[in-house]
Ligand SMILES: Cc1ncc(C[n+]2csc(CCOP(=O)(O)OP(=O)(O)O)c2C)c(N)n1
């Protein structure tokens with residue numbers, strides 16, 4: 001049964017007073033992840049906003065072991081941590097967690113991740129997706145949505161984002177999931193399930209970013225939820241090739257009620273300012289096609 005948010009363990013591994021911006025979605029997601037692993041873990045993290053959240057040596061705001069890694073090398077570092085624990089006879093003692101941003105995952109880190117997935121290395125990889133290179137001041141990544149203005153897409157990005165979970169699925173790994181930091185209990189349940197599976201487990205987590213998306217920090221959770229209501233972010237998991245919608249996305253599909261229009265979501269954020277009606281309609285069509293595919297896969301379990 002799905003965990004309720006009030007049932008999440010009280011123990012905190014992400015401490016207060018960290019250096020991320022107010023309202024950052026990453027901390028919300030990381031709290032749920034560390035709770036799901038009971039802190040029995042070692043993390044590796046590349047250059048990103050997550051390293052800022054973690055803090056600079058000798059100060060850390062996260063009370064689990066953490067290895068900072070070069071930008072493209074997260075999955076290679078995680079593979080090394082797994083091999084090291086195995087060599088020490090300590091492989092069963094803790095989970096190796098690789099956690100990287102959308103740029104560090106879908107662009108610069110994809111070769112190491114693909115290699116690790118091909119070898120089915122025994123770690124969990126979480127891509128937290130704030131939809132741009134935020135740590136360096138908001139440049140577009142392969143996961144930035146169409147229409148979003150960044151410092152490298154002044155008039156709005158033209159391309160739709162890559163489907164990173166499907167790329168990972170194509171590697172035939174045992175577990176792939178899509179979640180959102182706006183639903184911490186959904187994050188918790190997916191990491192908990194992944195913890196007990198061996199091999200490479202990939203979890204894609206949407207993390208709203210008030211600074212880069214240009215919205216009021218108090219609205220992080222509301223906007224994250226709205227993205228799910230619009231079908232822009234879909235909650236699902238694929239266990240040994242079997243696809244299932246989960247949580248709010250499953251309820252939405254079963255209700256048959258209309259999704260929130262993409263235009264309403266776009267209106268909430270400064271990054272989409274100036275998007276033409278045609279560009280919004282194109283994104284709506286893209287979302288509708290993907291949603292139909294998800295619903296069909298859910299019905300087939302494939
Ligand atoms: C090889 C290399 N190129 C560029 C950088 C500069 N850099 C550091 S963090 C970062 C952005 C990371 O973006 P993402 O992975 O999406 O994480 P976010 O900052 O959004 O959390 C960049 C470009 C670097 N550290 N190393």
Ligand code: SF4
Nearest residue numbers: 020021024049134209
């Ligand atoms: S720029 Fe965005 S992702 Fe980075 S710390 Fe600030 S709110 Fe979080």
Ligand SMILES: [Mg+2]
Nearest residue numbers: 101102132133
């Ligand atoms: Mg990013």
